[in-house]
Amino acid sequence: MKFSTSAIHTGNEPNLEKGGSGDVVVPIHLATTFARRKVGEPTAGYEYSRSGNPTRYALEKNLASLENGRYAFAFSSGLAAITNVLLLLKKGDHVVSIDDVYGGTRRLFVQVFEQFGLEFTFASFASGKELEKHLKDNTKMVWLESPSNPLLKIIDIKDVCRTTKAKKILSVTDNTFASPYFQKPLDLGADVVVHSMTKYIGGHSDVIAGCAVVNDAGLANRIKFLQNAVGSILSPFDSFQVLKGIKTLPLRMQKHEENAKKVVEFLSRHKKVKKVYYPGLPTHPGYNIAKKQMSGFGGMVSFELMATLSQSIKFLESLKLISVAESLGVVESLIEHPASMTHASVPKEEREKIGLSDGLIRLSVGIEDIKDLIADLKQGLAKI
Numbered sequence: 001m002k003f004s005t006s007a008i009h010t011g012n013e014p015n016l017e018k019g020g021s022g023d024v025v026v027p028i029h030l031a032t033t034f035a036r037r038k039v040g041e042p043t044a045g046y047e048y049s050r051s052g053n054p055t056r057y058a059l060e061k062n063l064a065s066l067e068n069g070r071y072a073f074a075f076s077s078g079l080a081a082i083t084n085v086l087l088l089l090k091k092g093d094h095v096v097s098i099d100d101v102y103g104g105t106r107r108l109f110v111q112v113f114e115q116f117g118l119e120f121t122f123a124s125f126a127s128g129k130e131l132e133k134h135l136k137d138n139t140k141m142v143w144l145e146s147p148s149n150p151l152l153k154i155i156d157i158k159d160v161c162r163t164t165k166a167k168k169i170l171s172v173t174d175n176t177f178a179s180p181y182f183q184k185p186l187d188l189g190a191d192v193v194v195h196s197m198t199k200y201i202g203g204h205s206d207v208i209a210g211c212a213v214v215n216d217a218g219l220a221n222r223i224k225f226l227q228n229a230v231g232s233i234l235s236p237f238d239s240f241q242v243l244k245g246i247k248t249l250p251l252r253m254q255k256h257e258e259n260a261k262k263v264v265e266f267l268s269r270h271k272k273v274k275k276v277y278y279p280g281l282p283t284h285p286g287y288n289i290a291k292k293q294m295s296g297f298g299g300m301v302s303f304e305l306m307a308t309l310s311q312s313i314k315f316l317e318s319l320k321l322i323s324v325a326e327s328l329g330v331v332e333s334l335i336e337h338p339a340s341m342t343h344a345s346v347p348k349e350e351r352e353k354i355g356l357s358d359g360l361i362r363l364s365v366g367i368e369d370i371k372d373l374i375a376d377l378k379q380g381l382a383k384i
């Protein structure tokens with residue numbers, strides 16, 4: 001089945017068996033526990049809703065298909081999914097992460113997991129060769145985001161995964177920025193894909209959710225065990241919300257990208273704009289790799305203005321249609337200032353080291369009419 005068809009149908013198959021209701025949309029199963037005929041085995045396959053729930057299972061089946069994976073697990077947030085993946089490790093293990101990893105992920109690594117004896121190295125690498133110098137004898141996991149947040153750096157996922165596979169290191173790709181519509185890391189050799197489904201997959205700013213997707217059965221069993229043991233599962237109602245969002249994921253992604261390209265064109269020509277970061281720009285250092293490993297460049301754009309910090313803030317506060325807000329990948333355009341919002345938890349000297357300047361602005365281009373978006377940016381830029 002092709003992506004757009006699967007997005008609508010997988011997990012939503014109507015039950016036309018005798019006694020089934022034929023719903024074309026999966027029902028929200030609120031039951032916390034499931035009755036059984038025999039004491040020793042669950043009759044209908046479900047026992048207790050933390051361990052398994054029909055609505056969540058429908059979503060998990062759908063998510064696996066979106067990523068060309070065999071197993072998917074839904075969690076109560078992106079960070080809950082990331083936590084469960086980190087719990088695959090044990091005391092003394094070392095993780096190499098890209099340096100401009102999502103701020104909340106870095107906070108989780110450093111402020112939570114370091115206390116439990118995990119070691120982290122944050123490094124800039126785009127290929128397997130560049131990664132190698134950061135590996136140690138106890139390196140057990142490599143953490144990637146491509147495109148990264150907020151600098152939209154591109155990593156050659158296939159090349160990095162060739163190195164991690166040869167050294168039996170688990171590779172994880174946070175695919176939130178690309179969405180499975182534009183990039184499928186498992187096909188490129190990743191062992192685990194995680195998403196904040198709060199962003200493109202959900203798409204409507206009305207649900208916080210996360211997932212992990214894998215191909216390997218042994219790995220799937222360990223994550224399933226952790227999902228139940230830790231308990232940070234996605235609720236039936238939220239699972240339904242995400243499933244609903246996914247149906248329009250292909251359409252939304254096409255529009256996000258179409259609009260982003262026009263915004264990039266506009267910003268690149270504007271005299272008050274110093275630099276535009278977008279992997280679809282031929283001048284972007286990761287352009288050729290992005291073209292090879294993604295089927296589209298996505299809807300995220302970052303830029304710097306020819307302006308002081310206070311003027312940049314004034315620009316943001318002058319916008320009328322585009323909301324100044326954290327989050328991304330949703331139907332409404334959102335704009336933010338990483339240094340004081342999403343990446344405020346990253347120390348200033350760390351931010352400077354990775355090239356995240358105080359003047360950087362990140363725009364999640366929504367699916368509104370492009371004329372209204374450009375008009376808003378134009379009037380905002382005129383105020384500074």
Ligand SMILES: *Cc1c(COP(=O)(O)O)cnc(C)c1O
Pocket residue numbers: 077078079080102104105145149174176177195196197198199208209210
């Ligand atoms: C938002 C985000 C997360 C965290 O997800 P939540 O759903 O907010 O917990 C992780 N990674 C990336 C790239 C994100 O953008």
